Amino acid sequence: MDRRRLLLLTAAGVLGATVGRGTAGLVEEPATRHRGLLQPAAATPVQPPGTMPPPVGVVDQLPGAADRIALTIDDGVSSEVVEAFTTLATETGLRLTLFPNGCYRSWTDNARALRPLVESGQVAMGNHTFSHPDLCTIDDAAVAEDISANRRFLADTFGAGETPFFRPPYGSHDARVDRIAADCGHPTVVMWNGTLGDDRLLTPDQLMASARRWFAGRSITIGHANHPTVTTVFDQLLALLAERALESVTLADVWAAPR
Numbered sequence: 001m002d003r004r005r006l007l008l009l010t011a012a013g014v015l016g017a018t019v020g021r022g023t024a025g026l027v028e029e030p031a032t033r034h035r036g037l038l039q040p041a042a043a044t045p046v047q048p049p050g051t052m053p054p055p056v057g058v059v060d061q062l063p064g065a066a067d068r069i070a071l072t073i074d075d076g077v078s079s080e081v082v083e084a085f086t087t088l089a090t091e092t093g094l095r096l097t098l099f100p101n102g103c104y105r106s107w108t109d110n111a112r113a114l115r116p117l118v119e120s121g122q123v124a125m126g127n128h129t130f131s132h133p134d135l136c137t138i139d140d141a142a143v144a145e146d147i148s149a150n151r152r153f154l155a156d157t158f159g160a161g162e163t164p165f166f167r168p169p170y171g172s173h174d175a176r177v178d179r180i181a182a183d184c185g186h187p188t189v190v191m192w193n194g195t196l197g198d199d200r201l202l203t204p205d206q207l208m209a210s211a212r213r214w215f216a217g218r219s220i221t222i223g224h225a226n227h228p229t230v231t232t233v234f235d236q237l238l239a240l241l242a243e244r245a246l247e248s249v250t251l252a253d254v255w256a257a258p259r
Helices: 003-018 081-094 113-121 142-159 175-183 202-212 228-232 235-243
Strands: 057-059 068-075 096-100 123-125 188-190 221-225
Touching: 081 096, 081 113, 081 228, 081 235, 096 142, 113 123, 113 142, 142 175, 202 228, 202 235, 228 235
Parallel strands: 057 188, 068 096, 068 221, 096 123
Antiparallel strands: none
């Protein structure tokens, strides 16, 4: 067996051991090269949500075990990229936290495939506002409306309006924005301490250089469902997680609101 194939199989094992599996067969191409890395196991119980309550305030790294990483995906400009991430999660068991902007039709285009992953807990949701404004430049009422509109969108589309997690567009926030987000039901402002750098168009080599720099234990790593480059390096990203023995977790795996 060649080294690349071994790494991919190991990646599937690392990711699958972390949590329950996604629902197989929901999305067809373009990501069929991942098919067969991990067989779905519907009877496997989903990893229980975290026992820690969500913080009130700003977080930019994970607490606890040093072998966990939270991969968080923002925006959703491209329906094809959202579809590819959905297929990746379905076929490998990778756990993701998504921060959609409801103004992009990519999310409704892929809602049928994504919603079962959200319901199972394999994919968590956070609020990234509806239309991606710089919240520090608009008034209180406009901040509240854009956050609330996306909260309604997440609830209607994915049944996920109650998420505590909020990520301000461009990372632009202050005490006023944080207070309004909390008043809208999102007390945990999620920043990041790792990035794929793909808020702009990159080459595959540039994206992987960012991943090699930032994939580490306790990292909250930000990526985007905007440019297609990331979809061409999924296998390499999985292999990197395996090489570093990192387990993918959602933010809700770590912090869960008391029931």
